Amino acid sequence: MDIAKVIVDVPVRSTDRPFDYLIPADLKLWIEVGSRVAVPFGHRTVQGFVVSLESGETGSGPTLKPIQEVLDLLPPLSPELVELGDWMSQRYACRRISALQAMLPTALKGKAERLISLGEAAEEAGSPEDELFPLFLDTDQEEQQITDFVRRAGEVSMKQLTRTFPDAAETVKFMLRRGVLSESQSIKDKMGKKKLKAVDLAIGVAAARESLGSFPARSARQKEVLSFLIDMEPMLPMPMKDLLSVLQVTAGTVKSLEDKGFIEISEIEVYRDPYRGRDFKPSTPLPLTDEQESVYKRIVRTVDEQRHEVFLLHGVTGSGKTEIYLQCIQRVVDQGRQAVVLVPEIALTPQMVERFKGRFGSGVAVMHSRLSVGERYDEWRKIREGKAAVAVGARSAVFAPFANLGLIIMDEEHEGSYKQEENPKYHARDVAVRRAEQGGAAVILGSATPSLESYHASRAQSDIHFSPVLLEMPSRALGNELPKVHVVDMRDELKEGNRSMFSRRLHAALESRLERGEQTVLLLNRRGFSTFVMCRSCGYVAGCPECDISLTYHARSDNLRCHYCGHAEPSPKVCPECGSEHIRFFGTGTQRVEEELGKLFPGIRVIRMDVDTTTEKGSHEKLLNQFRDKKADVLLGTQMVAKGLDFPDVTLVGVITADSALNLPDFRAAEKTFQLLTQVAGRAGRHQLPGEVVVQSYTPEHYSIIHASGHDYSSFVREELKHRKELHYPPYCRLILVTLSHEQLPLLLRLAENYALNLQGKARQLRWYGSLDKLSTDALDLLGPVASPLPRLKGRYRFQCIIKWRGAIDAIGLAKQVAEELEDSVRDTGLQVSIDVDPQMLM
Numbered sequence: 113m114d115i116a117k118v119i120v121d122v123p124v125r126s127t128d129r130p131f132d133y134l135i136p137a138d139l140k141l142w143i144e145v146g147s148r149v150a151v152p153f154g155h156r157t158v159q160g161f162v163v164s165l166e167s168g169e170t171g172s173g174p175t176l177k178p179i180q181e182v183l184d185l186l187p188p189l190s191p192e193l194v195e196l197g198d199w200m201s202q203r204y205a206c207r208r209i210s211a212l213q214a215m216l217p218t219a220l221k222g223k224a225e226r227l228i229s230l231g232e233a234a235e236e237a238g239s240p241e242d243e244l245f246p247l248f249l250d251t252d253q254e255e256q257q258i259t260d261f262v263r264r265a266g267e268v269s270m271k272q273l274t275r276t277f278p279d280a281a282e283t284v285k286f287m288l289r290r291g292v293l294s295e296s297q298s299i300k301d302k303m304g305k306k307k308l309k310a311v312d313l314a315i316g317v318a319a320a321r322e323s324l325g326s327f328p329a330r331s332a333r334q335k336e337v338l339s340f341l342i343d344m345e346p347m348l349p350m351p352m353k354d355l356l357s358v359l360q361v362t363a364g365t366v367k368s369l370e371d372k373g374f375i376e377i378s379e380i381e382v383y384r385d386p387y388r389g390r391d392f393k394p395s396t397p398l399p400l401t402d403e404q405e406s407v408y409k410r411i412v413r414t415v416d417e418q419r420h421e422v423f424l425l426h427g428v429t430g431s432g433k434t435e436i437y438l439q440c441i442q443r444v445v446d447q448g449r450q451a452v453v454l455v456p457e458i459a460l461t462p463q464m465v466e467r468f469k470g471r472f473g474s475g476v477a478v479m480h481s482r483l484s485v486g487e488r489y490d491e492w493r494k495i496r497e498g499k500a501a502v503a504v505g506a507r508s509a510v511f512a513p514f515a516n517l518g519l520i521i522m523d524e525e526h527e528g529s530y531k532q533e534e535n536p537k538y539h540a541r542d543v544a545v546r547r548a549e550q551g552g553a554a555v556i557l558g559s560a561t562p563s564l565e566s567y568h569a570s571r572a573q574s575d576i577h578f579s580p581v582l583l584e585m586p587s588r589a590l591g592n593e594l595p596k597v598h599v600v601d602m603r604d605e606l607k608e609g610n611r612s613m614f615s616r617r618l619h620a621a622l623e624s625r626l627e628r629g630e631q632t633v634l635l636l637n638r639r640g641f642s643t644f645v646m647c648r649s650c651g652y653v654a655g656c657p658e659c660d661i662s663l664t665y666h667a668r669s670d671n672l673r674c675h676y677c678g679h680a681e682p683s684p685k686v687c688p689e690c691g692s693e694h695i696r697f698f699g700t701g702t703q704r705v706e707e708e709l710g711k712l713f714p715g716i717r718v719i720r721m722d723v724d725t726t727t728e729k730g731s732h733e734k735l736l737n738q739f740r741d742k743k744a745d746v747l748l749g750t751q752m753v754a755k756g757l758d759f760p761d762v763t764l765v766g767v768i769t770a771d772s773a774l775n776l777p778d779f780r781a782a783e784k785t786f787q788l789l790t791q792v793a794g795r796a797g798r799h800q801l802p803g804e805v806v807v808q809s810y811t812p813e814h815y816s817i818i819h820a821s822g823h824d825y826s827s828f829v830r831e832e833l834k835h836r837k838e839l840h841y842p843p844y845c846r847l848i849l850v851t852l853s854h855e856q857l858p859l860l861l862r863l864a865e866n867y868a869l870n871l872q873g874k875a876r877q878l879r880w881y882g883s884l885d886k887l888s889t890d891a892l893d894l895l896g897p898v899a900s901p902l903p904r905l906k907g908r909y910r911f912q913c914i915i916k917w918r919g920a921i922d923a924i925g926l927a928k929q930v931a932e933e934l935e936d937s938v939r940d941t942g943l944q945v946s947i948d949v950d951p952q953m954l955m
């Protein structure tokens with residue numbers, strides 16, 4: 113009796129464990145760990161993933177239900193990914209099914225049926241003299257039968273195939289891996305594969321060339337087509353429509369060549385390559401600078417030993433980290449292994465993709481949310497079928513289904529967007545490290561401003577589960593200086609009668625750029641606008657007396673509140689520091705800045721890049737290209753303009769208000785401000801022309817602004833770590849954010865208090881509970897419950913607790929256990945508890 117343990121897709125907590133199913137004899141060879149299957153569950157059929165296989169010789173247990181179907185020929189998950197899912201479910205207190213689902217492209221989540229047809233390689237396959245596969249001679253016959261069967265039918269379902277050839281699983285999978293068979297979704301489904309008419313030579317190049325002489329003059333067009341195809345031979349078959357548009361010939365011309373037997377027109381399957389039709393300038397490895405060389409050598413040592421190791425590559429903006437990535441990937445690819453490159457969604461610009469495509473061509477799969485479901489499915493398939501060796505993508509590319517992963521790179525590793533805010537609430541950095549650990553792969557975490565967590569872990573014993581090797585590149589690759597940063601105190605501007613959002617310095621700097629025909633990047637940091645209260649005369653910001661975090665303005669109740677501890681106070685009418693009436697809730701939009709620019713500099717050409725102008729697909733790219741082509745003087749935008757851009761003529765960067773993010777009720781506010789300023793400053797003067805940066809601030813004395821303007825990461829870190837230690841924040845402990853929600857406020861209040869009490873009680877029994885001040889290393893502390901920053905969402909009230917903990921204790925397990933007990937005790941009343949481990953956003 114063969115048993116499969118299956119994680120089923122049923123959204124109930126009690127189902128979050130594997131269920132046993134019988135493997136019917138005729139499916140036995142088709143089912144592997146990672147297979148997606150249809151199984152009966154209650155009165156329904158649901159989808160599930162096989163997480164382990166057992167031969168139950170003990171066999172006399174309760175009668176098990178059999179698996180009904182296997183849903184894909186090749187399992188969409190590998191045993192390695194299944195194991196990773198298991199780890200995620202513990203690490204993030206999420207359901208196993210949700211961890212596994214997160215690894216798949218949306219197209220695979222539906223119920224669409226898989227269909228099998230002959231693949232591109234079908235012609236060459238199955239011939240007995242195939243010397244490449246001498247060992248498979250006896251499977252040749254089987255292969256022939258299967259090929260015939262599929263050819264006759266055109267397309268067969270999984271079910272037909274598995275039932276007709278129950279013993280041929282190995283052969284079929286092998287055929288699929290070689291492209292003799294190919295798998296797709298049902299045609300009704302729009303995500304099915306895409307086919308295209310394509311043109312190929314029907315005779316050899318030499319013969320074709322010879323025949324060129326025999327074309328009569330009236331067939332000049334045909335001759336032109338043929339000679340073009342001869343030149344293009346290595347690229348054939350090529351899409352018919354490309355041919356027609358390049359040569360400006362009619363389909364009739366091409367058709368006559370086919371009739372004469374020179375060429376053939378067929379349908380080919382195309383991967384919907386979102387970057388098709390675009391030229392990627394091929395690039396070759398650059399000779400490395402000394403700094404790059406020593407970093408490269410160190411990483412390659414590990415790569416060559418095929419060992420797991422994590423590197424933290426701290427290189428200033430423009431130090432040439434990307435070149436290191438490219439050359440390390442090359443090394444891995446040369447070994448026949450694969451690499452994943454993670455970049456923040458926002459930095460996944462065409463410019464970034466271009467650098468990888470330029471080096472590795474079509475061997476690069478790109479995965480990000482701007483692609484359609486079908487495009488994403490194709491890119492994913494390219495990886496799984498071994499047609500790509502490099503995946504570049506946002507967060508979820510960490511799950512790219514490579515069989516032999518040698519390297520994971522995470523660019524801008526400090527970015528908060530690597531954390532997924534919905535379930536499963538994973539952090540791609542931690543998942544990357546874990547996956548690499550499983551598979552003996554190296555990890556490079558790269559940044560000009562590493563997160564305090566990673567940096568601290570590289571220097572000291574820490575609560576993070578890895579300790580990276582720190583590699584530093586303190587100078588720019590092209591030898592130029594980091595740009596000079598001027599900080600302008602906006603309070604002085606106001607004092608001297610300048611009420612404009614542009615300081616005199618920034619105004620003058622902009623003017624001179626316009627005169628010289630150089631370009632400017634303007635950053636308007638919108639994060640946190642209109643949520644905090646600031647005095648425009650003295651820079652005073654209302655903060656919580658308990659938490660050293662700025663208070664959030666609540667318009668409805670017209671008061672200020674602390675989102676950590678619940679402290680509340682009335683909102684001030686005059687500044688408590690200086691008595692000024694210029695105290696207000698901050699708010700400036702990019703649109704207003706644009707208008708102002710137009711007034712101050714008539715005729716100025718501005719490209720505005722923010723959520724409003726970049727919603728359309730491809731718009732982001734279009735705007736950047738316009739800027740690169742110097743169709744504008746100023747690129748004005750939000751965070752989007754801060755990252756990864758490398759434009760030679762940008763010599764000025766202006767930051768309209770540096771402080772806005774500084775005052776968010778978030779213990780990472782200073783860190784994020786420092787990072788943003790450093791990143792955006794790094795856009796200036798990257799090539800020949802020297803750069804200059806003007807940072808406007810109401811709190812120029814803040815250490816994150818001082819150190820960012822001095823390009824001084826280590827001083828910033830020293831100061832920030834001191835604060836974190838005093839106030840017990842990561843990296844000196846870890847956090848768990850528990851959010852409880854319910855439609856009824858009084859009940860929710862009681863439940864939230866219960867949660868806190870139960871947790872404290874349990875922690876006390878385990879002797880964990882207490883202040884983190886104490887010297888003991890194992891400790892757990894709890895803040896709250898308080899109303900969540902979003903106190904009501906979709907008709908549900910929300911309360912939250914923050915658990916601070918450190919040491920070897922199982923705080924995550926405890927948080928989850930207490931949540932489940934509470935949910936059980938109030939069944940049917942609609943309580944929801946969400947657990948966010950290592951939250952990025954506490955708001």
Ligand SMILES: Nc1ncnc2c1ncn2[C@@H]1O[C@H](COP(=O)(O)OP(=O)(O)OP(=O)(O)O)[C@@H](O)[C@H]1O
Binds near residue numbers: 398560
């Ligand atoms: N070895 C090299 N020789 C010549 N030019 C180089 C070399 N390495 C990098 N460069 C060039 O230096 C510039 C900056 O490099 P790159 O964009 O890779 O830096 P980075 O460290 O990724 O910067 P950022 O963090 O700001 O994105 C690029 O124009 C790149 O082509």
Ligand SMILES: [Zn+2]
Binds near residue numbers: 649650687689690
């Ligand atoms: Zn004031």
Ligand SMILES: [Zn+2]
Binds near residue numbers: 658679
């Ligand atoms: Zn507080």
